[in-house]
Amino acid sequence: MDQNILESLSGLDRADLPRILSALPFGVAVLDAERRTLFLNRALESLTGFSTADVAGVFCRHVLRGSFCLHGCPCLSQGRDCAPGACSESREGTLINRHRRKIPVRLTSLPILDRAGNFLCTLDVLEDLSALKDMETRLSISASPGQMVGRCAVMEHLLRILPAVAQSDSPVLLTGESGTGKDLLAEALHRFSPRARESFVRVNATPMPEALLDAELFGQSEGPGGVPRPGKFQLAQNGTLYLSEIADMPLAQQGRLLRLLDEKAVLPAGGDRPMHLNVRVVAATGRDPEEMVKAGVLRDDLFHRLNAVRLHLPPLRERGEDVGFLLAHYLKIFAAKFRKQVLGFSDEALSLLTSYDYPGNVRELRNMVEYAVMVCAGETVQPEHLPAHLRFPLAAGSSVATQASQAQGKPSGALKPARKKA
Missing domain, CATH: 3.40.50.300 (P-loop containing nucleotide triphosphate hydrolases)
Known part of the structure; x- marks a missing residue:
């Protein structure tokens, strides 16, 4: 960026800052070193139902009242405030507004320092995820196994632009x-x-x-x-x-x-x-x-x-963070379909499922979960409920008969560990 522009920006009058922040399409809170509220922009006032005058000097946890205020606040570390300027991660959670409505949001906490490196304030940036969650819900109408969902950045972007493309x-x-x-x-x-x-x-x-x-x-x-x-x-x-x-x-x-x-x-x-x-x-x-x-x-x-x-649409191997989400998603669907109280996966089963490459992508994952729920007699999916080829991939030269014996839980010299991701 041109140095003159940077100098012009740094020379902005303080009165300009609220006007600039209020023009942003997402919520912004300006907080002091103790995380007391100094300012809410127009978008965050609309989101929370509070005006800056209502909450000036109030701790942010009483303004945002989010799930991340108790667990996972980007500026809390093991229950204590982290040093100013040390936090910059994002978390998803729910915000409870003035009217007690829960709103899904993404919170990013950004420390602002002066040129000498001294802490000035913190900007809490909140993005309303209601439209995204609503789209996921609409895509999941009737809880069909054929719904399209995802949590990774690529799928999230796809779900965001889908309504505009559809129109x-x-x-x-x-x-x-x-x-x-x-x-x-x-x-x-x-x-x-x-x-x-x-x-x-x-x-x-x-x-x-x-x-x-x-x-x-x-x-x-x-x-x-x-x-x-x-x-x-x-x-x-x-x-x-x-x-x-x-x-x-x-x-x-x-x-x-x-x-x-x-x-x-x-x-x-x-x-x-x-x-x-x-x-x-x-x-x-x-x-x-x-x-x-x-x-x-x-x-x-x-x-x-x-x-x-x-x-x-990226292959599932490039959507690593989605595998766990999709496993839980389809487990819930097929447990309801088969009217079973299957609540989760054992650590061993989950390890096998998350280390697999899924050459058949989401379709293959969905079919595996359907099979596992179908044969599971308890509340937890165990390794023996997974397809044999996942538990015991065939070594070179192994026969189909060997795989069949593996499916029955019989030992075989041709067994090798499940494939791991590179």
């Missing part, structure tokens, strides 16, 4: 390995869009004869018995069409899809009058789209048309 009519390209949740994301985009009451039509672009695929996608002016046969695009009129593997579509049909996206109309096979379409297209691929373009299996112009809005 748009722009084509969307979903990328990610098999099992990461592309189908769920496509359904969520439809469910939270203005098209939610209309059809969601899924098409698996499996290779098939060109004429048959044309009829399947774009319809026929005269089907069997002389009756017009609508294609998938016509069936999705006013709704959403989801192409689950865009790279499997032949190049000729990719060209027709591109024209449809540009012209908003489709000409059924054998027809002479184009039909106007109002369809939102969501496409997905489990492969690298740029590499597919280079390989000539995905049209460059179609890729760029779809890539205007691109959402990527």
Whole structure:
């Protein structure tokens, strides 16, 4: 940053600070060395229900009244205030406002020092997570095993932008390995869009004869018995069409899809009058789209048309902090589904589950938890309730019969410890 700008900022009149802080879209509290309240910005006044005049000089724990005030405050260390300037971590918790409403927030405590390194004040920055939690709740309607949830930064960002993307009519390209949740994301985009009451039509672009695929996608002016046969695009009129593997579509049909996206109309096979379409297209691929373009299996112009809005779902191995959350999440769902009092995982079972690589991603984790709850007879999932391949990965050259004996709990010389993450 230009030094003149820094000098200008450092020379701001103190009267400017409240105005600047109140323009911020998140809550900010200014606290003294004893964590007494000096100032609340406009966003935090709205969040807490208190004005600065109401709480001036009051300890912050009586203003924020958050769960982190008792457990996990960023500026508390083993029950005692940490030295000024030593804390800068963030914690999630709940804030209880003036009207006794619990609000999910993220608190970040930022010490402010002068040029000599002397403590001036602390800024407590609070971000309202209500919209994020509400989106997770809406995605979890009916507690279906097929809901899309996550706590890692990438998934949190995805859930944040999902409502805005859902409101748009722009084509969307979903990328990610098999099992990461592309189908769920496509359904969520439809469910939270203005098209939610209309059809969601899924098409698996499996290779098939060109004429048959044309009829399947774009319809026929005269089907069997002389009756017009609508294609998938016509069936999705006013709704959403989801192409689950865009790279499997032949190049000729990719060209027709591109024209449809540009012209908003489709000409059924054998027809002479184009039909106007109002369809939102969501496409997905489990492969690298740029590499597919280079390989000539995905049209460059179609890729760029779809890539205007691109959402990527990372593999579970890159969402390490989500594994424990997802295990607890699916345990609760399947315990309710099977009407069992399965409350948790033993340390040994949890160690196996959290050290596994999950090549099948979230789908594989979900299936493992479903199996574990199904066979568990007690309140805690033990290692013997987990699939045999997780407990006893096959050594090179081991037979399926060896794995079967392992599943029965029989010892085998071919056993080796569960895979550990690199």
